[in-house]
Amino acid sequence: MxxxxxxxxxxxxxxxxxxxxxxxxxxxxxxxxxxxxxxxxxxxxxxxxxxxxxxxxxxxxxxxGLGAVERLLADESIENINANGCDIVWVYHANGVKRQAKAIAKSDNELVALIRKAAARLGRNERRFDIANPFLDLKLPDGSRLNTVMSVSERPALSIRRHRHEQVTLHDLCKSGTFDKALQNFLWAVVQARMSIIICGGTNAGKTTLLRALLNACHPDERLITIEDRLELSLAADPNRHRDVIELETRTANIEGLGEITMQQLVRNALAMSPDRLIVGEVRGPEVVDMLAALSTGNDGSMCTIHANSSQAAFSKIATYALRSSERIPVEVTNRMIAESINFVVHLSKDSHGHRQVISVREVIGYSMGEVSSTEVFGPNSSDLNTLLQSSTRERLTSVGFESTVSEQDPKVLNY
Known part of the structure; x- marks a missing residue:
């Protein structure tokens, strides 16, 4: 009964x-x-x-939920969970310790069944997880990011990344050592001056966390349109800080192969939604063309993240994505669009101890002979960020109080 x-x-x-x-x-x-x-x-x-x-x-x-995985998610000290089948489970703690945990299901079939239930229930849209759709990305209720595969690997594999500090500010990241006070004030001023930013770095380098902190420096009344494969930024969860937010999420096709919504479609539609800033959670395909077009036609202050090994490499990565799009935009044309739409590239790195840090900031200064012209204004070989900036950029940042924002307060408080 x-x-x-x-x-x-x-x-x-x-x-x-x-x-x-x-x-x-x-x-x-x-x-x-x-x-x-x-x-x-x-x-x-x-x-x-x-x-x-x-x-x-x-x-x-x-x-x-996810059965026995829930006991691991309940442990606040665990940062990442990786399972190679139901019984080979590794957890990574925030202090850098890696250890093997108990099995999370009695069999691989039971694990797959749990994941299918989660795919049907936990996301905004029901997602499939079967032989025809062996890949799944999903945001869990606690904000964690789940990725899993089946059939293309010998056993089903599951990875969960925890996203901490959803309300993180630039001040918080400064205190944790991601950057110093001078760079904190600079990034705050870049946001206030409505200059467009690309955040790049490797996997788990902290790109989404930095993006969230930059967005938390925006005025609460700004209209933000976010576009993501799976919702991670969760700006709408804090209506006091973000009062006007629309969160758009891609959708996979149904069993008949219909109903797919791509990043490119969402970017194009977002332009008709009157955004003050357009935010692309992670650029990794043809949507980069529409994003650059949007940034060069009035959506100042927009932001995105991208996988790249350096601030300079971000340009070639964008050009590669554009070349693979249906429009097959030539590299020279893409570089011109970058020069006309992007102001700064911020590169994050994660060391062997798990410490995340901004190691390079590059200013886009123009276009020359088919290439993007840029200057590294912060990095190993730069000493005075203020003197390396273009004079027009310094004036723009000074107009929003860059040189005067030296208080130990969180810079966002200084704005309003």
Whole structure:
């Protein structure tokens, strides 16, 4: 009877997630009462409170979450989770320690079933995870980013990256050592002056965290349109800091191969939504053409992230994506668009100890002989950021208080 009730809760669409969990929890407690009565009849000792609580947690985690993975997600010290099959599980702690954890499912098939349920329930749109669609990217309720594959690997593989400090500011990153006070004030001024920024770096270098901090330096009333493969920025979760936000997310095709929504489509549509700033979570395809076009036609102060090994390499990466687009934009044309639309490239790096740091800031100064002309205004070989900037850039930054923002306060407070 209880099993039938749980199945009914699992398929109910009208109830909210919290209501479903509460209802399922009540049914589990009823089942425990039945079990307790049967143990008394069999002259067996009753389960203690801890055992009952563990059973409730396990059932709810299986029904509404990722089963045993939930116990790892509950550990705030864990930063990343990697599973090579159901029983080879590695966790990475924030202090840099890597250790092997217990199995997260009884079998690979059970793990795949849990992931399929998560794909159907946890995202904004239901996503498929099967042989025809063996890749899945998903944002979990706590903000973590899940990526998993099946069939293309010997065993299903799951990776979860935790995104901490959702309300992070430039001041927070300065305190954590991502950059010094001078660079904090500079980045704040770049945002206030509505100059366009590309954030680049390797995997897990902290690009999204820096992007979120830069956006938190924007005025709360600015209209921000974010475009992501899976929602990570979560700006709408803080209406006090961001009062006018539209979050757009791509969508995969359904079982008939219909209904796919691409990054390129979202970028094009966003231009008709009157954004003050256009934010592309991660550029990695033909949407780069539309993004550059948008930035060069009035959407000042827009931002995006991209995978690149250096601030200089970001230009060639963008040109490569544009060349692969349906328009096949020549490299020279792309470079001219970069020169006309991008002001700064900020490069992040992560060292062997897990410490993330801004190691280069490059200013785009123009276009010459088919190449992007730029100057590294902050980096290993630069000493005075202010003197390396173009005079027009210095004037623009000074107009928003760059030279005067030397207080130990969070710079965003100085703006409003």
């Amino acid at each position: 209880v099993t039938q009730k749980l199945e009914q809760v699992e398929t109910t669409q009208s109830d909210t997630r919290l209501e479903q969990q509460a209802l399922a929890g009540q049914f589990v407690l009823e089942a425990l009462d039945v079990i307790a009565a049967e143990r008394v009849k069999a002259f067996l000792p009753p389960m203690n409170h801890i055992e009952e609580s563990n059973i409730v947690d396990e059932v709810l985690a299986t029904l509404f």
